[in-house]
Amino acid sequence: MLAEQTDEQLLKMALDGDEEAFTALYRRRHGPIFRFALHMSGSLQVAEEVTQDVFLFLLQRGGDFDPERGALGAYLFGVARNYVRRAMEKSYTEATTTCTAEDDDSRLVTDFDPVRDIANSQLSVAVWKAVLSLPEHYREVVVLCDLQEQTYADAAQALGCAIGTIRSRLHRAHDILMKKLKNTAPSLIGFTGDAARCLS
Amino acid sequence: MTCEEFMDAAGGLTPSQLLRMRSAEDQPLVAHVGECGACREWLESHRVLGNALHALSASTAPLEASPKVEQMLLQAFRKQEFAPRAVELTQKAAKSLWTLSRFFEAGAYAAVAAALVVGVFLGARILRDQQNKTNRAPLQAVNAPQSNKAAAAAQNSEARTTAQAPQVATKAATSIASSAVAARKQSAQAAASQANSAENGGFVALMLCDPLICSGDEQVIRMELPASAVTGVDSSTTQTVLADVVIGDDGLIRRMRIVN
Numbered sequence: 001m002l003a004e005q006t007d008e009q010l011l012k013m014a015l016d017g018d019e020e021a022f023t024a025l026y027r028r029r030h031g032p033i034f035r036f037a038l039h040m041s042g043s044l045q046v047a048e049e050v051t052q053d054v055f056l057f058l059l060q061r062g063g064d065f066d067p068e069r070g071a072l073g074a075y076l077f078g079v080a081r082n083y084v085r086r087a088m089e090k091s092y093t094e095a096t097t098t099c100t101a102e103d104d105d106s107r108l109v110t111d112f113d114p115v116r117d118i119a120n121s122q123l124s125v126a127v128w129k130a131v132l133s134l135p136e137h138y139r140e141v142v143v144l145c146d147l148q149e150q151t152y153a154d155a156a157q158a159l160g161c162a163i164g165t166i167r168s169r170l171h172r173a174h175d176i177l178m179k180k181l182k183n184t185a186p187s188l189i190g191f192t193g194d195a196a197r198c199l200s
Numbered sequence: 201m202t203c204e205e206f207m208d209a210a211g212g213l214t215p216s217q218l219l220r221m222r223s224a225e226d227q228p229l230v231a232h233v234g235e236c237g238a239c240r241e242w243l244e245s246h247r248v249l250g251n252a253l254h255a256l257s258a259s260t261a262p263l264e265a266s267p268k269v270e271q272m273l274l275q276a277f278r279k280q281e282f283a284p285r286a287v288e289l290t291q292k293a294a295k296s297l298w299t300l301s302r303f304f305e306a307g308a309y310a311a312v313a314a315a316l317v318v319g320v321f322l323g324a325r326i327l328r329d330q331q332n333k334t335n336r337a338p339l340q341a342v343n344a345p346q347s348n349k350a351a352a353a354a355q356n357s358e359a360r361t362t363a364q365a366p367q368v369a370t371k372a373a374t375s376i377a378s379s380a381v382a383a384r385k386q387s388a389q390a391a392a393s394q395a396n397s398a399e400n401g402g403f404v405a406l407m408l409c410d411p412l413i414c415s416g417d418e419q420v421i422r423m424e425l426p427a428s429a430v431t432g433v434d435s436s437t438t439q440t441v442l443a444d445v446v447i448g449d450d451g452l453i454r455r456m457r458i459v460n
Binding site for chain 2: 014019022023026027030031034035038039047048051052055056059060123124126127128131142145146147148149167170171174177178181
């Protein structure tokens, strides 16, 4: 029965003291929040802390959520984004991820190893590192739109900007990713030329 | 299609859309890629990127927070004192009640202010009426004994008239009698006017004035008047008398008294 309820209905029931509704909402939504925090921070520990903080926030301030302004999922991504920022500011030296395109991959510190835990392909590792080295505002859109497969509208609501901004940032982020991969793994990406110079 | 047009069109597509670029709408793009090696290379590299991002997303999809997080959250949930809704409702009710109370408070202040204004106005009115009454009361008290004198004077004049009657010829008896009646009337009027003047501190009323109508402000002016104007006889003399004249707020003389 709870599975048929929308996120907003579950939240309302949870705020009325229904523990089962809160549990159902957590189990439905904690995975994307956890992965978003993981992709953004590159740290399992930070991801767990952020997930916990997001749902505690929902428990305490969930009454502030306005369904007319957007979906609960996008709202939670917005809350998670703020907690990720705080966590990364707090442990900047341990989890430096606000790198420029010229940053060295060796500066990336992460306890999550896709090679060991998930994917064994070298390309995934290279892409993963390239994503983590993106500037924050580009990394956010790549994580939300490419990795979390959110729509542009939901990403715009979560990040508090216009859809056009999301689109342009994503385009720019892909270009940066391609340049990084060209430098780090040109053979893997199969990129040797520069199409922008072709005016045929 | 030029390469710039291709870049404009393909640049707006997501990696996953680039992977699925097979539809009829995408035919110009596909056709250009078949002709241009550089654009084909760009497209392939972005498709590889899309594949890699998709693979990374799929590989991290099973990852979730540990059960500890859920347990901790449930503990926090149980510790939290619920009825946040009730609290929220209470807070809203308190807020609206406070607003309402402020409204009533302002209304009460306005009512008190209005009552004060009305009270001051009525008080001033009553005070003025009382002052008017107190101004009239002493005059009545002082002039009461003098009315007896006026009555006595009237009786004397009547007696004088009757005493003089035998000295007049019998032919004029009837005229004397009628004059005696007239003199009696005059003496009665004089007595009445003297009584009135006694009531008004020696002022003689010059006009019949209804107290309800002539109750406005009055002004006493001391002036010199020709004696003829006061006595009504001997108009040739230039002698003057000093008199106090009471003038009403309509400009007419109400009463007067002779000072010397």
